[in-house]
Amino acid sequence: MSLDAFPEHILLTPGPTPLHPHALQALSRPMLGHMDPEVFALNCEIQGDLRVMYGTAPGTFTALLAGTGSLGMEAGFANLVEAGDEVLVCANGSFGRRMAEMAARYGARVRVVTAPLGEAIRADDVAAELAKSGDIRMVAVVHGETSTGVLNPVPEIAELVRDTGALLAVDAVTTAGMEPFHMARWGVDYAYTGAQKCLSAPPGVAPVAISERALARHAARRTPTPLWYCDFEGLRDYWTRQTYHHTVPVNLHFALHAALRAALDEGMAARQRRVQQVGEAIVSALAPLGFSPYVRRPQDRLPTVLALRLPQGFDDAGVRQALRAREISVTGGLGPTAGQIWRLGLMGEAARPGPYRALMRALEDLLGVRGVMERFEAALDGVLV
Numbered sequence: 001m002s003l004d005a006f007p008e009h010i011l012l013t014p015g016p017t018p019l020h021p022h023a024l025q026a027l028s029r030p031m032l033g034h035m036d037p038e039v040f041a042l043n044c045e046i047q048g049d050l051r052v053m054y055g056t057a058p059g060t061f062t063a064l065l066a067g068t069g070s071l072g073m074e075a076g077f078a079n080l081v082e083a084g085d086e087v088l089v090c091a092n093g094s095f096g097r098r099m100a101e102m103a104a105r106y107g108a109r110v111r112v113v114t115a116p117l118g119e120a121i122r123a124d125d126v127a128a129e130l131a132k133s134g135d136i137r138m139v140a141v142v143h144g145e146t147s148t149g150v151l152n153p154v155p156e157i158a159e160l161v162r163d164t165g166a167l168l169a170v171d172a173v174t175t176a177g178m179e180p181f182h183m184a185r186w187g188v189d190y191a192y193t194g195a196q197k198c199l200s201a202p203p204g205v206a207p208v209a210i211s212e213r214a215l216a217r218h219a220a221r222r223t224p225t226p227l228w229y230c231d232f233e234g235l236r237d238y239w240t241r242q243t244y245h246h247t248v249p250v251n252l253h254f255a256l257h258a259a260l261r262a263a264l265d266e267g268m269a270a271r272q273r274r275v276q277q278v279g280e281a282i283v284s285a286l287a288p289l290g291f292s293p294y295v296r297r298p299q300d301r302l303p304t305v306l307a308l309r310l311p312q313g314f315d316d317a318g319v320r321q322a323l324r325a326r327e328i329s330v331t332g333g334l335g336p337t338a339g340q341i342w343r344l345g346l347m348g349e350a351a352r353p354g355p356y357r358a359l360m361r362a363l364e365d366l367l368g369v370r371g372v373m374e375r376f377e378a379a380l381d382g383v384l385v
């Protein structure tokens with residue numbers, strides 16, 4: 001198949017997201033060596049930009065891991081947890097449960113705080129667990145739980161963790177880069193995301209930020225980090241001391257650099273605004289068809305992954321298949337919500353009127369209804385182009 005044979009595709013999934021045009025352009029740069037001075041200079045810019053994106057303290061160590069968001073998750077447990085440590089995981093969806101499983105594989109004694117499906121973790125429940133034991137090594141929480149479209153109260157949880165001596169690890173995959181994130185102000189010790197979510201870069205690198213306190217805990221480990229590839233010291237060999245550790249995916253650094261710059265140039269406030277505006281327009285366009293927000297409490301709704309309950313009798317699989325035939329990808333529910341919800345991605349370049357206009361138009365056509373497009377445009381009227 002020739003490259004020209006690929007039609008334009010509209011990705012409305014909760015990751016990967018459509019590539020930012022600057023990222024796409026950066027991907028076609030000629031290859032440079034991973035030890036090239038120009039690559040090290042570019043890496044420094046990435047590190048500085050990541051400090052801004054994560055809202056870190058000055059000089060905080062940031063880097064890209066050569067893998068997806070899950071490697072960011074795994075590296076946190078591998079470096080900051082030792083066998084026998086007690087770890088408290090907030091798990092109210094599949095990514096929270098993935099955290100609990102990873103912590104257990106690194107030998108942690110895992111305790112879990114949960115919440116009913118479609119609801120946020122309650123800070124009171126975290127406080128109660130923290131009160132039960134004085135020796136928790138780490139608290140881990142997913143900020144935006146993609147499997148259900150739920151936003152967990154990270155600032156409140158961080159406040160509770162602050163004086164316990166535990167480290168706080170936050171999965172920022174669906175938030176950082178799209179919504180304000182304040183690592184230093186909140187008191188987060190380890191944060192990670194994946195390039196292909198809010199930044200609209202290709203999958204394959206995981207931007208991380210590691211607090212001074214977390215680095216100090218890592219330095220005091222009794223045993224070496226069992227995951228050699230992502231050992232924090234190994235990362236610092238390359239990213240700080242500019243010595244060889246492993247060959248980084250240079251072209252993915254180019255693309256991430258371009259996408260991250262574009263995100264910071266636009267600004268988090270502007271990005272947050274377009275997420276909200278496109279999200280509200282989708283809800284008002286689809287509500288008369290019987291779609292309704294899946295997450296009951298408005299404050300629990302994750303803006304970047306809009307979970308919508310489907311209308312009674314809606315042919316979920318059939319409609320999504322018909323959309324795919326028109327080059328539009330939409331994601332359904334996961335596990336217990338399969339067949340019941342859609343999860344519409346509003347991260348990065350997906351959070352624009354253009355891609356959703358295509359969905360509205362296709363739905364009018366496939367379902368034989370009118371007014372969807374009109375309501376969508378009316379809700380957006382004048383606020384976004």
Ligand SMILES: *Cc1c(COP(=O)(O)O)cnc(C)c1O
Pocket residue numbers: 015068069070071073095142144145146171173174194197203
């Ligand atoms: C996508 C996602 C991950 C995992 O990222 P991969 O890039 O698929 O490895 C982790 N956490 C959350 C909240 C996600 O949405």
